[in-house]
Amino acid sequence: MDCEKVHKDLIFYIEGSLDEETMRSVEDHLSSCSSCAGFADMLRTSLDIIEKEKKIPEDREFTDKVIAGISEERKTGKVTPLVAILRYVAAAAVIIFGVFTGMNIAKVVSGTGDNVTGAMDDEVYIINDLYQEPIESFFLLKYKDDE
């Protein structure tokens, strides 16, 4: 095995993820090539840094810092997730209420309530007394009384 081939596979050799035969070939090469052996040592030392950086010490203050950070953000105007959801729900409720109210008013004004099918008609009568006594006839009657 030549130096170039060993260099390509060295990181996998250090991980121990090469097949048995290749592991042995790399090992043989390293025992007879000081340049590759030196590089292997340096690579191993650098990869060991990862193992050291993975050790996270206990830190009880971290949690308090995060919670203080959230409280600070909320004080300065940011809203809690629950409030954000409630805002969306309230906005949706207002829109739905507005649409239904608008539809009912439109039916009354245009006098097309009869054309609306089935069960909806009854609800419209109950909600809108004006449908049973249209405003035009109210004025007409009043006009007659005045006369």
Add this chain to the structure above:
Amino acid sequence: MSLNNDSSNEKNLVLALIAGEEDAYRRIINTYRKPVLRLCNGFTGSSEDAEDLAQDIFIEVFNSINKFKARSSLSTWIYRIAVNKSLNYIRDRKKRKYEMYSPSGDMDNDSHQADSPDYRLMQKDHAYALHNAIDSLPAAQRTAFILNKYDDLKYAEIAEIMNTSISSVESLLFRAKRNLQKRLHDYYRKNLK
């Protein structure tokens, strides 16, 4: 850390987070502080930067919890936020400050050699070389490498976080290691002879 899939506990925890319960915040931080900090160490190469970044990540998690749709596990979702925040953090940090590098964890305490100035200098050199090499990797390779090496996640878990296939993760990791090795070799040849 293995990804937690206990769905009923997770659902209750998410509801408590949405309600803004401090106890739920503490549970999340206790569970994910170490994995998130390990990931941040991998991306930043600095324990101080990692801690600042990890705090930002948890605040983002709590402020965005109402966007969690349970299409993935909570841990996958937290990891995604952590990766995105880390990549943005690195992108925004114009100039790397490895000369201020402070080894994280128990690096200074795990050996009697730690007191030696030469040992400490050598560790700093290797950490500098390693993080320069990691930093030079394309974002996807870097992410897969850090999730695998720093957080010990399995290929399937990395694939879920990165929203890709297991074979793509294998390929990303293979290329990441080859590239890392090449960059380290170049660095040693230039600087450590």
